[in-house]
Amino acid sequence: MTQLIGLTGGIATGKSTVSAMLAEAGLPIVDADKIAWQVEGPGQPTTQKIAAAFGPQTLLADGQLNRRWLGQQVFNDAEKLATLTRLTRMPIQRAMLAAIIAAAQTKPAAVILDVPLLYEGGWDHLCDQVVVVTAPENVVLTRLMARNHLSQADAQSRMASQLPLVEKVKRADFVIDNGENVDKTRTAVLKWLKTIIN
Structure with a gap:
């Protein structure tokens, strides 16, 4: 039976990186x-x-x-x-x-519901489980300023507009830390994939 898996995280935590890895593994992605x-x-x-x-x-x-x-x-x-x-x-x-x-x-093992505001929008209630991508706040701030060409104040304002990352982590069924390097992230993704794909 196909599971609906929610994928979320804080802004600039690297959720898109994880989503791409899951797509490489053959899981369909519904990208909000x-x-x-x-x-x-x-x-x-x-x-x-x-x-x-x-x-x-x-x-x-x-x-x-x-x-x-x-x-x-x-x-x-x-x-x-x-x-x-x-x-x-x-x-x-x-x-x-x-x-x-x-x-x-196509009856895949899971459909990945990639939603930045998954908890804020209530999508978690439709999901069989939720995976949260996280990273340290200083890393997120640096990434966001560079990616979106924002001042520190604007970046912090955008971060503050979402549910705090610590709250998302508390509510998650599985947490993937994307604060270090892509190899560690991939290892965590593969570890989680083994729990849903037999």
């Missing part, structure tokens, strides 16, 4: 971020609603969301973040559920 980009693509109804709520500067010339500008708006304003969440949650959830059903059709 990729689905969100599709739902919020140029000309999509959700994109139009976001632009109507936040103004014309929300869109770039090609119709794509100006995600950098939008991120600056919502990560420092709880009310604006709530507005964005209200506009995007249901369309993304519908698309994700459809993707889960499609991925399960």
Whole structure:
């Protein structure tokens, strides 16, 4: 029977690295971020609603969301973040559920539900188990500043907008530490895989 496995972690803990390893092992990945980009693509109804709520500067010339500008708006304003969440949650959830059903059709050992805000969105209640990717806070901060070209203050603001990593770790069924090197991460991933693939 196919299991639904939630994969999450704090921002910039390296969840995508673990997700890629699981895909290499042959497990289908339902990636919430990729689905969100599709739902919020140029000309999509959700994109139009976001632009109507936040103004014309929300869109770039090609119709794509100006995600950098939008991120600056919502990560420092709880009310604006709530507005964005209200506009995007249901369309993304519908698309994700459809993707889960499609991925399960081939009857894999597990479908991986890769969701940054898995606990915040209540997706953990649908999962047979949850794997949390973690890393030390100083490592996460450095990665996030470099990856997203953010100031320390902006990076810390984004980190603070999520459920604390320590809380995610407490609620996890399995924890993968991605704070050191990729070989140690791969070893931990393979150790966990043995528990679900016979």
